[in-house]
Every structure is written in C-alpha cells, then in structure tokens.
Amino acid sequence: MTDTITERIPPRSGTAFTLKHGDLLTVIDPEGRQVSDLVAYSAHDTEEHISSGRSLDYAARMLLTTDDILYSNRSRPMLTIIADEVGRHDFTLTPCSKDTFRIIYGDEEPHRGCQGNLEEALAPYGISGDRIPIAFNVFMHVAVDPGTSAIKVLPPLSKAGQQIVFRAEMDLIIGMTACSAGESNNFSYKPIDFQVTAG
C-alpha cells in the first residue's frame, strides 16, 4: 500500500516533477476559486509536449472533462482526465507572464507570473521558457461571448476541496502553478494542492 502525500504549491509559485506511465495526478483547489496552469513533456524527449490544438481537434470540443485525453504535439495521449468535480477548465491561453501583466494590466513592475514560475521549475529538466506551450489551465473559467467572441476571465467554479484527476499515459515531466493572475482567481491569490499516486 502506498501512502499518498499531499503537496502544496504556495500562492503565485510553481513546481515541476515527474510521473511514471500509469501514475495518477490529483489536482486540488484547497480554498476554492484558484487556477493551476499545467504543462507536460515526455520524460524521454522534452521536444514532445502537451498540445491544446491537437487535443481540442480530436475531442471536437473546446471544454475538456472526464474521459477526455490531453494529446502531445506528436498526437500521442499524455494524460487522460479520469475524474473531474469541477468540469470547467481552459485550454486556449498561455500562462500569465510579465508581459501579460504589462500589456493587459498595465503594471509597471510586473510579477513574473506563471510563465516565470514554470521557467524556473522546468529549467532543471532542460526546458526553456520558449518551450512552454498553451497550458491546460485547471479550474480556469474563460467565457467566450458567442456573438463578439470576446474572452472574459471569470472566477473559477471550483469550491474548496474540489479536484480533478489525471492518469499519465506515458512517463512525463509536469510543470504546475498556483496562478499569479488576479483576473483568473478573483484577485485572491491562493495555493494549489496535488497528490501523485503510483499506478
């Protein structure tokens, strides 16, 4: 029997770790209404990464949930969503960054954002900032106006303690954050918890 340890990503920070094929990754919103940007790379060749474009195309749906597969840029399954208590995530936007805060928020001394946090966390795996693709933004609530196509980032639908579970379909390097953008979590920066369960 394996003990499952809950790890915490502090507010406005990020981490990286590996998963073995078959492992389960549970992402928990401990306080509610927080977002976690998740990226994935093949542990054996980091040129293979999560691809929103392929995943959305193959699902033929913009919003992914239980039983949907996150594919790589080589069209191979990387992660399957096997349980999802929230059912609302985003797979269209890149991690928030210094430039996001500068361009969208007009900040003069912008925070490095999820992009900066992922860059630091992924550097030991030899993955540069240029290789951070569109993330699977867990719990991120992006609404699109069907008339104008305007994007609105709304507070997440996640309540305290709700979770989503992924199964690793190959050996993976995962990068994950507790999101740094005010808009995506109602301007209340919070932690994210996660658990890895051996498959």
Place this chain on the structure above:
Amino acid sequence: MTDTITERIPPRSGTAFTLKHGDLLTVIDPEGRQVSDLVAYSAHDTEEHISSGRSLDYAARMLLTTDDILYSNRSRPMLTIIADEVGRHDFTLTPCSKDTFRIIYGDEEPHRGCQGNLEEALAPYGISGDRIPIAFNVFMHVAVDPGTSAIKVLPPLSKAGQQIVFRAEMDLIIGMTACSAGESNNFSYKPIDFQVTAG
C-alpha cells in the same frame, strides 16, 4: 516601383519563405472556400514562433481580424492584420496531419496533411515538425456551440478572390499551406495564392 508577383500554392501542398520587417503578405483565396494554415518564426531565432495563446489573451477575443496582432511566444508582435475581406479565421487548431486523418476521419492510408507539408517546407530553415505550433488558420471557419462547446468545422466564408493582408513586424520565416483537410474546405481541395510586397 516594385512589381508584385502572385505565387500559387497547389492543392494539398505547402511552402515557406521569408519576410523582411515591414513587408506586406497578402493571402488570397482564388477559388473561394479554401483554408491556408499559416505559421511564423523569427528569422533570427526560430525558437521564437507565433503563439495563439498570447495573441488571443492580448486581443481578449477568440476571432482576430483587421488591426489585431499575432504575437510570438516571447510576447512580441510578429504580424499585424492590416486588411481582411473575410473576417473569419481560426486560431485554435493545429495543422491537419496523418494523425488527424487517422483519428478523426479513420483513413487507413492517411495523407500527410498540412503538418507534413509544413514539415517539408520548413526543414530547410532547420525547423522540425515538433516546433510547428497552432497555426493561424486563414479563412478556416470553426464554429463553437455555446452550450456544449462542440467544435464544428464549416466551409470557409471566403469568396473567390477575397484576401487578408498582414504586415511583418519583424524579419520572419513563414510557412503556409493550401489545406489538405476535406472538412475545412467542403471536400474540394483548392489552391491558395499569395503576394509579398516589399515594405
């Protein structure tokens, strides 16, 4: 005075070429209802590429048109749309590929698709297939059901001779196709024309 030469991309094929900062690129649908997948890289560092996630985030809109900017993964402007006679393009899906035809269409001997065509066209620039991001899919008409989020690929709205014009905001390598996917052009494979005008 510079003569503008119209070049043709034959049906189900692709090409690559460079633009200088300030050059104009006109993409023309000569017969109507055809799609061209367009990708862009900095000519000075091909690690910098077009990024749908950043562009949509900064535009705060899913559908881009005149005056919108296509940003790079480094949040720098790559191309500005300066004229657009069609007004409907897609910036969410990856180029169709062998895998697209296998997974979505169930083809047993699948065509290499826009992905394969872009790989061949970009190889001389040292850009591998893994580095082909979500394309700006010129004239591609993707409809999203506001209730279910289901994606439907519909025939393009482009009529014969209609065009879109981009201005290069840096020196660029461009990859472009005449799309190979039946769904995106109503199963009538057609050419795409383009012109480069020195800035």
